[in-house]
Every structure is written in structure tokens, then in C-alpha cells.
Amino acid sequence: MSRFLTLVPVEKAVSIAVSIVAPVPDEAIPLDQAWGRVLAGSTISDIDIPGFTRSTVDGYAVRASDTTGASDAIPAILRCTGSVLMGSPSDRNVIPDTCIYVPTGAMIPDGADAVAMIEYCEPAGEEILVKRPLARGENLVRQGEDFSTGAIVLEPGRRIGGQEMGVLAATGSKTVRVRRQPVVGIISSGNEVVGVDEVPGPAQVRDANSYLCAGFVREYGMLPRMFGVCRDNEESLGPAIRAAVQECDAVLLSGGSSKDERDLTARMIAGIGEVLVHGIALAPGKPTIIGRAGAVPLIGLPGHPASAFVVLHAVAGPMFTVLSGADAPRKKTLLGVLAESIPSARGREDYVRVRVEGSQVYPVFGKSGLLNTLVRSDGLVRIPSASEGVETGETVEVVLW
Amino acid sequence: MSRFLTLVPVEKAVSIAVSIVAPVPDEAIPLDQAWGRVLAGSTISDIDIPGFTRSTVDGYAVRASDTTGASDAIPAILRCTGSVLMGSPSDRNVIPDTCIYVPTGAMIPDGADAVAMIEYCEPAGEEILVKRPLARGENLVRQGEDFSTGAIVLEPGRRIGGQEMGVLAATGSKTVRVRRQPVVGIISSGNEVVGVDEVPGPAQVRDANSYLCAGFVREYGMLPRMFGVCRDNEESLGPAIRAAVQECDAVLLSGGSSKDERDLTARMIAGIGEVLVHGIALAPGKPTIIGRAGAVPLIGLPGHPASAFVVLHAVAGPMFTVLSGADAPRKKTLLGVLAESIPSARGREDYVRVRVEGSQVYPVFGKSGLLNTLVRSDGLVRIPSASEGVETGETVEVVLW
Numbered sequence: 001m002s003r004f005l006t007l008v009p010v011e012k013a014v015s016i017a018v019s020i021v022a023p024v025p026d027e028a029i030p031l032d033q034a035w036g037r038v039l040a041g042s043t044i045s046d047i048d049i050p051g052f053t054r055s056t057v058d059g060y061a062v063r064a065s066d067t068t069g070a071s072d073a074i075p076a077i078l079r080c081t082g083s084v085l086m087g088s089p090s091d092r093n094v095i096p097d098t099c100i101y102v103p104t105g106a107m108i109p110d111g112a113d114a115v116a117m118i119e120y121c122e123p124a125g126e127e128i129l130v131k132r133p134l135a136r137g138e139n140l141v142r143q144g145e146d147f148s149t150g151a152i153v154l155e156p157g158r159r160i161g162g163q164e165m166g167v168l169a170a171t172g173s174k175t176v177r178v179r180r181q182p183v184v185g186i187i188s189s190g191n192e193v194v195g196v197d198e199v200p201g202p203a204q205v206r207d208a209n210s211y212l213c214a215g216f217v218r219e220y221g222m223l224p225r226m227f228g229v230c231r232d233n234e235e236s237l238g239p240a241i242r243a244a245v246q247e248c249d250a251v252l253l254s255g256g257s258s259k260d261e262r263d264l265t266a267r268m269i270a271g272i273g274e275v276l277v278h279g280i281a282l283a284p285g286k287p288t289i290i291g292r293a294g295a296v297p298l299i300g301l302p303g304h305p306a307s308a309f310v311v312l313h314a315v316a317g318p319m320f321t322v323l324s325g326a327d328a329p330r331k332k333t334l335l336g337v338l339a340e341s342i343p344s345a346r347g348r349e350d351y352v353r354v355r356v357e358g359s360q361v362y363p364v365f366g367k368s369g370l371l372n373t374l375v376r377s378d379g380l381v382r383i384p385s386a387s388e389g390v391e392t393g394e395t396v397e398v399v400l401w
Numbered sequence: 402m403s404r405f406l407t408l409v410p411v412e413k414a415v416s417i418a419v420s421i422v423a424p425v426p427d428e429a430i431p432l433d434q435a436w437g438r439v440l441a442g443s444t445i446s447d448i449d450i451p452g453f454t455r456s457t458v459d460g461y462a463v464r465a466s467d468t469t470g471a472s473d474a475i476p477a478i479l480r481c482t483g484s485v486l487m488g489s490p491s492d493r494n495v496i497p498d499t500c501i502y503v504p505t506g507a508m509i510p511d512g513a514d515a516v517a518m519i520e521y522c523e524p525a526g527e528e529i530l531v532k533r534p535l536a537r538g539e540n541l542v543r544q545g546e547d548f549s550t551g552a553i554v555l556e557p558g559r560r561i562g563g564q565e566m567g568v569l570a571a572t573g574s575k576t577v578r579v580r581r582q583p584v585v586g587i588i589s590s591g592n593e594v595v596g597v598d599e600v601p602g603p604a605q606v607r608d609a610n611s612y613l614c615a616g617f618v619r620e621y622g623m624l625p626r627m628f629g630v631c632r633d634n635e636e637s638l639g640p641a642i643r644a645a646v647q648e649c650d651a652v653l654l655s656g657g658s659s660k661d662e663r664d665l666t667a668r669m670i671a672g673i674g675e676v677l678v679h680g681i682a683l684a685p686g687k688p689t690i691i692g693r694a695g696a697v698p699l700i701g702l703p704g705h706p707a708s709a710f711v712v713l714h715a716v717a718g719p720m721f722t723v724l725s726g727a728d729a730p731r732k733k734t735l736l737g738v739l740a741e742s743i744p745s746a747r748g749r750e751d752y753v754r755v756r757v758e759g760s761q762v763y764p765v766f767g768k769s770g771l772l773n774t775l776v777r778s779d780g781l782v783r784i785p786s787a788s789e790g791v792e793t794g795e796t797v798e799v800v801l802w
Contacts, residue, residue: 031597031612032612032615032627035615035616035619035620036619046600047600047601049606049772050606050770051601051603051604051605051606052603052604054770056705056768056770058659058660084604085592086591086592086593086604086633086659086662087591087592087593087594087604087605088592088603088604089603089604103659103660103661103662104659104660104704104705105591105593105606105659105704105705105770106593106604106659107603107604118660141768141770141771145768145771146770146771146772146773147772147773153776154776160616161616161620161802162612162613162614162615162616162617162619162620162710162713162802163613163616163710163772163775163776163802164616164776165612165613165615165616166609166610166612166613166616166706166710166772166775167609167772167773167775167776168612169597169607169608169609169611169612169613170606170607170609170706170772171607172597172600172607173597174597174598190487190488190506191486191487191488191489192487192488192506192507193488196432196570196573196574196575197575199447199448199573200448200452202452202453202489202490202508203452203453203487203488203489203490203507203508204452204488205450205451205452205506205571206570206571206573207570208567208568208570208571209567210570211432211433211563211566211567211569211570212563212564212566212567212570213563214433214436214563214566215436215561215562215563215564215565215566215567216563218436218437218563219436219562219563226433232487258459258487258504258505258506258507259459259504259505259519260504261487261504303505303506304457304505304506305567305571309563309564309567312563332733332735332801333735334733334734334735334736335735335736335737335759335760336736358736359736359796367457367542367546369451369455369457369506369542369547370542370546370547371450371547371548371564371567371568371571372547372548372568374564374567374568375554375555375559375564375565375568395760400733401562401563401564
């Protein structure tokens, strides 16, 4: 291994990370368990929605032409011939100069083409005084106006949230084909690393990275599987990597900030597969490794937790999006105005932690090894490699944690 | 019951919704299961982090004063007296005109106060040529610089994501006290409503709202419990409401768009508790009920799914934030520029579905009953009740779905 890394631009590293994964297989699950999952195929509506022309207000179904010119002073006078019950069709039609009461959501009787809101009507014996003119189609939704039979409702890759669950229920998808939840193996390594339940001795630190990775994996709707802390030698790391590759859809290795540790991780990956990237022009996050063993991608993260977290967002996130079969990244972004200039070196992408207050974006400067910058910030701003920085007042995009 | 609702402003409705709930009790859980949960108390660090002064680069631990004026032409020449192993303290000190090799993350030997990056050093026999001057403290993190023993790491109410998991691991929180996950009961009602596994007959619709509510509840990290579809009568609705109040921390009732249905729901809530709000100056979402039965809050949502979803965001969200013990809403917001004017009526808050493209915010106009507007939009823009609308080019805040 050479003394210095051959740095790959972030864009190229991401395109490599994305090219070595395919979406996980799909499975059918009940709709009530589908929240957070990713649709594997298009869904179509098995019916017209609504299945009938439907009132959107409480009021009187009328022929719009009967209300032409109606006003408070000169209302239209319509004979009320009955009312429609919720969930039942009307047993009579609206004929000229008559109306029928319809509650919100009820089926419009034949002959009617608009609904007069009850707020603009006044009963007078058997007659209803309608005090506003109505346009055809006013206050109703036509059969099939929302979705028509056979229409595509949602496309594959869609992540299922509350609104998707509602739409899938309405369109008859009581089971849905979704991508299986990817399982992501997590291995921490380092002679200085001890478990969370231990008290670190001199020169030792606790394993923060396994938990950082596990949380990130959960944020992508995937399942973390922790393989514990390994020492920096083949005897300890080898079995863990082989087990993780065997059992998981992707593997995150963390630790290995120093050159010797990185080289060991790279050698171990090369031993069972292939190292594709060793070093990215990214700060923090330079000592990142991307490799694969058969169909299983592996990412070697830097040891510093805050650097590891940047690489998770910049490189692992796009890979996990493809692995999950999703059509869009999990992370939300927003635009804001930079409140303080951020200098940057050309030739590498800088990711700066920021705090967002209203439309203002404040850089949270701090050494990349400090954990406290992660919990004091809301997300990251990317400074492109061709740039020497971003000035106060410029608009920047923030990737939210 | 009166014919017209007495509309309450949104702000007042929210303050009532929030005032009738208290955070659920707390429990201790293992850290690896804590993702998405809400911290019930402050956590403190049991150790200094790092526990020792630590190198942030691969290089040579030096006394900064030995490098004053160093350059490519006239490097500082320091005798290398050894190297530090990861996880172990150095067995010797850095004395004047010497240096010791340290990998990234290793403990700095006594006597050193900076680290020269390996990229700026050149070995020459037993000596190292350092070609850059160093400031004291350069390329190292001091003991306790990240967190010091006893320092508050995270405050109660914090929702635990990946970065919080990492920080909690580092600071020794192998178990964490979090709020129990609230259980939210969901009841759908309506004579026109049939289950998802049924094909709606004439004038009938499927129960979309139960699933819409369940997904929203899941987004808040809570547990939905569905009580199915009830008919619009006391015999059907009564037992469901009583069971839900018994078993759950909060109850969402949906359906009841028409006046008769709303009145029934309100009467049923009044029968076992108290109706606090019946009608909100909100569009869509006017026919909303807020009540309580003992300590259990109930929200009666409008029947139209798209209206129900607005009320979930505008009213239920703030209530669920308090119920969960969280210090901030679950929903993210962003600022954008309105690409098309939105008219609005004074005296009510309008919530308009919008699509976001870069910094541009496009209103998605559509009848409030249409489900397709939910899956074609990214979130909501609120038009305050005192406003007659928002003009093209104005900056608006979008609550993302």
C-alpha cells in the first residue's frame, strides 16, 4: 500500500458506491405494517374514487340552472323532495325546481349537478330558499375524479408514509409489495476501542460508531445488525467481516482512522473481495474505503465519529437509497442564507455542520473528532470542490440530520 | 346542538389540545433500542471525552516551540525516539528536539503539545525533518474537550437519532430513560364507510382515514391501535370509544363530515367526558372536535381524508409532541418562495398543500376531499387568519409531510 491515499472525488465515490448495489428483493406485507417501507411495484386503483358523484358539503342537491341569478333579495325557491342517507343511493331524482338534502360525503341524486351549501339556504315550509347562484359541478366531486379504475396510484420506489397508507387503503391495496428491509452489518474496530458497558482505560475510547451507524441505518428504514468491537488484527477482524458479509445486505466498518488501521481494513476487504475506493477528496472523511465482497458492498468509515457521520450522509446514504429500492433520498434538505462565511480548500468537498434558525444557517465549527458538534447541529452544508468557500449571505442547501 | 359551529381560532384550538395532555411515563431501555425514542431526563457524561489528549492526524508528536520557523528549505530536525501504539499510553516523553510517532486517535506523550502531520514530515535516518511550523495545540484534542465528566450531554425531550445514539454510547449511557411510546387509538365511523378488504357498494367508500391516521401516528414514533369501522349510531360507536379510551393514551376519531355525524361524535364524547372545541376556523378542517375523557384526549377529525390530514398536522401534531414528551415537533419545515399566489379568506387559517422544487413552492390546488392531492404534494403552507392571501414571490414556511 502506498503511503498516501489516491483520493477520488466525492461524485465519483458516490457513483461507484451506487453502482455496486441492487435493490433488495420484494415481499408482500399487510398494509397496516407498511409504514416506512418502500413500494416494489406500481399500485393501481381497483375502483373509481369516489365510486359515485359525491357532495363535499352539507346542503341541497340542485340543478345549477335553477339557481341562476339567486340572491338574498331574490332567492331561488325549490321544493325539497327528500334527503339522501349516508351510504345509500337516493331513491328519487332532482327534477326542475326541486332539491334534495345531502349530507357531506353522500351520493348526489340523479338530475342534480351542484350542491347549495346549507349556510346559504333557508327552509320555508316544504320549500328551500337558495340565496346564491351555483355553477355546474359546484360543491361536488365527480365519480372517478380522484382516481379512476386502473389508474396508477403510486409508483415503485415510493416510501410509504401516512398519506400513502391512506391512498393505498382507498384504492384497495390491503396487501402491498414492498422491498424487504435491508440488513446492514456494523463492525467497529480499533485496539483503543472498548464497549459501551466498559469504562475506558488510559488511551482508550468507547465504541460510539456502532451506535451512530445503527441509528443512521434505522433512519433509512433498514435493520442494523451489530457485530461488536474487533481488535486491529486479522484474527479478530476476519471472522467478523466474513460473518457480516454472509448475513447482511451491506456492511459498515468503522474505526481505522490511522494509516495502519486503514491498510488492515483495506487488506481484509481485498482478501475476500475487492477494494474500489481508498480515500475520498472529502473533509472530514478522507480515509474512507469502498469495496465489495461478491454482491455485498462494504464501506470503511473513518474512526472519528463526526467524520464517520459525514461519510454516512455523503456516501452511504445514496448507496442505501438504491439498496432500499427507494426513488428519493431519505434525508430532507432545505435552503437557507449563510450567516457566516465558510472558507474551504479547492480540490476537495468540505462538509460543514450547521445550525438552522429560521432562514439563517450558522456554521458550527469544531474539530472533526468532536461528538458535541453533532448534537449541536441540524445538518450539513456541502462546499463543492471547485469552490474556495461560501460567503455570508449566499443561499446554501442544508442536508438535515 | 346549534345548527352552526362556534368556530375557535386555530391557535386557541392548539393551546387547548396541548393543555389537556401530559407526557406519558418513562421507562429504561437498552441504548441499541433507543432510536426514535424521546429522552425522559438529562444524560450526563460519566467520563472525560476524550479521556486523554489525542492526536487527530497521523504524524509526529512534538513540542511546538521546536518547529518555529520550519519550512521546506529549513526544516526543523527532530530525533524520533519511538512510536505510540493505539490504545496504549506512551512509555516515554517528548523532550526538546525529539518527536514520537502517533497514529490518528492515539494518546499524545507527555511533553508534546502539537502533532506534525506526516504529509509535512520527511524521515532522514533516525531524524524527522518537519517542514511546517506548528502552533501549540495543533492537530490534537485535549482531554475533556468534547465532554467533561459530569457535563450534561443531552437534555430531556430530545428525540434520539443516529448522532444522539453515538453520543450516548460515548458517554456511557448503555441504558437510557425514555418516554414510553404513546398508544393512539384510531376509530373510523360512517354509515358509508367499508373496510379496505371490501369492495364499496353504491354510495360507499373505503376506510382511508384509519390508515392515514396510523401512518401519522407512526411518524411521531407512537403506536397506532385500530378499532375498526363503526356505524353512525351509539350502539356501534359507544363500545369502540369506551374501549379506546380505556386502552390508549389518546384517541383519533375520523369520519363524521356531515353535521349529523359530527353531532353524534360530539354527543358520544360529551357522554363519557367533555367536548372542549367543536369547530375550528381552519380550512380544510373546520368540523374538528377536541375533547377528553378523564386524562385521555380525543380528536374528532373531518371525514375527508385530505382535510383529516391537515387537522392531524395543525392540531394533533402539537398535542402528540407534548404527549410524547418531545421538545420539538416531529415535522421539519423549510422556507421557500411562493411560485403562484394563494388567495385566502380572512378570519380563518387556510392550509394549502404545496409541492417544493428547489427554492420554489407551488400550490397544489384541489378539492379538499381528493386523496391524490396528498400524494402529489410535499407539505402544507399556512395562511394566517388575518391575511387575505400570499403573493407570488413571498417567502413562505412549508411544513413537510
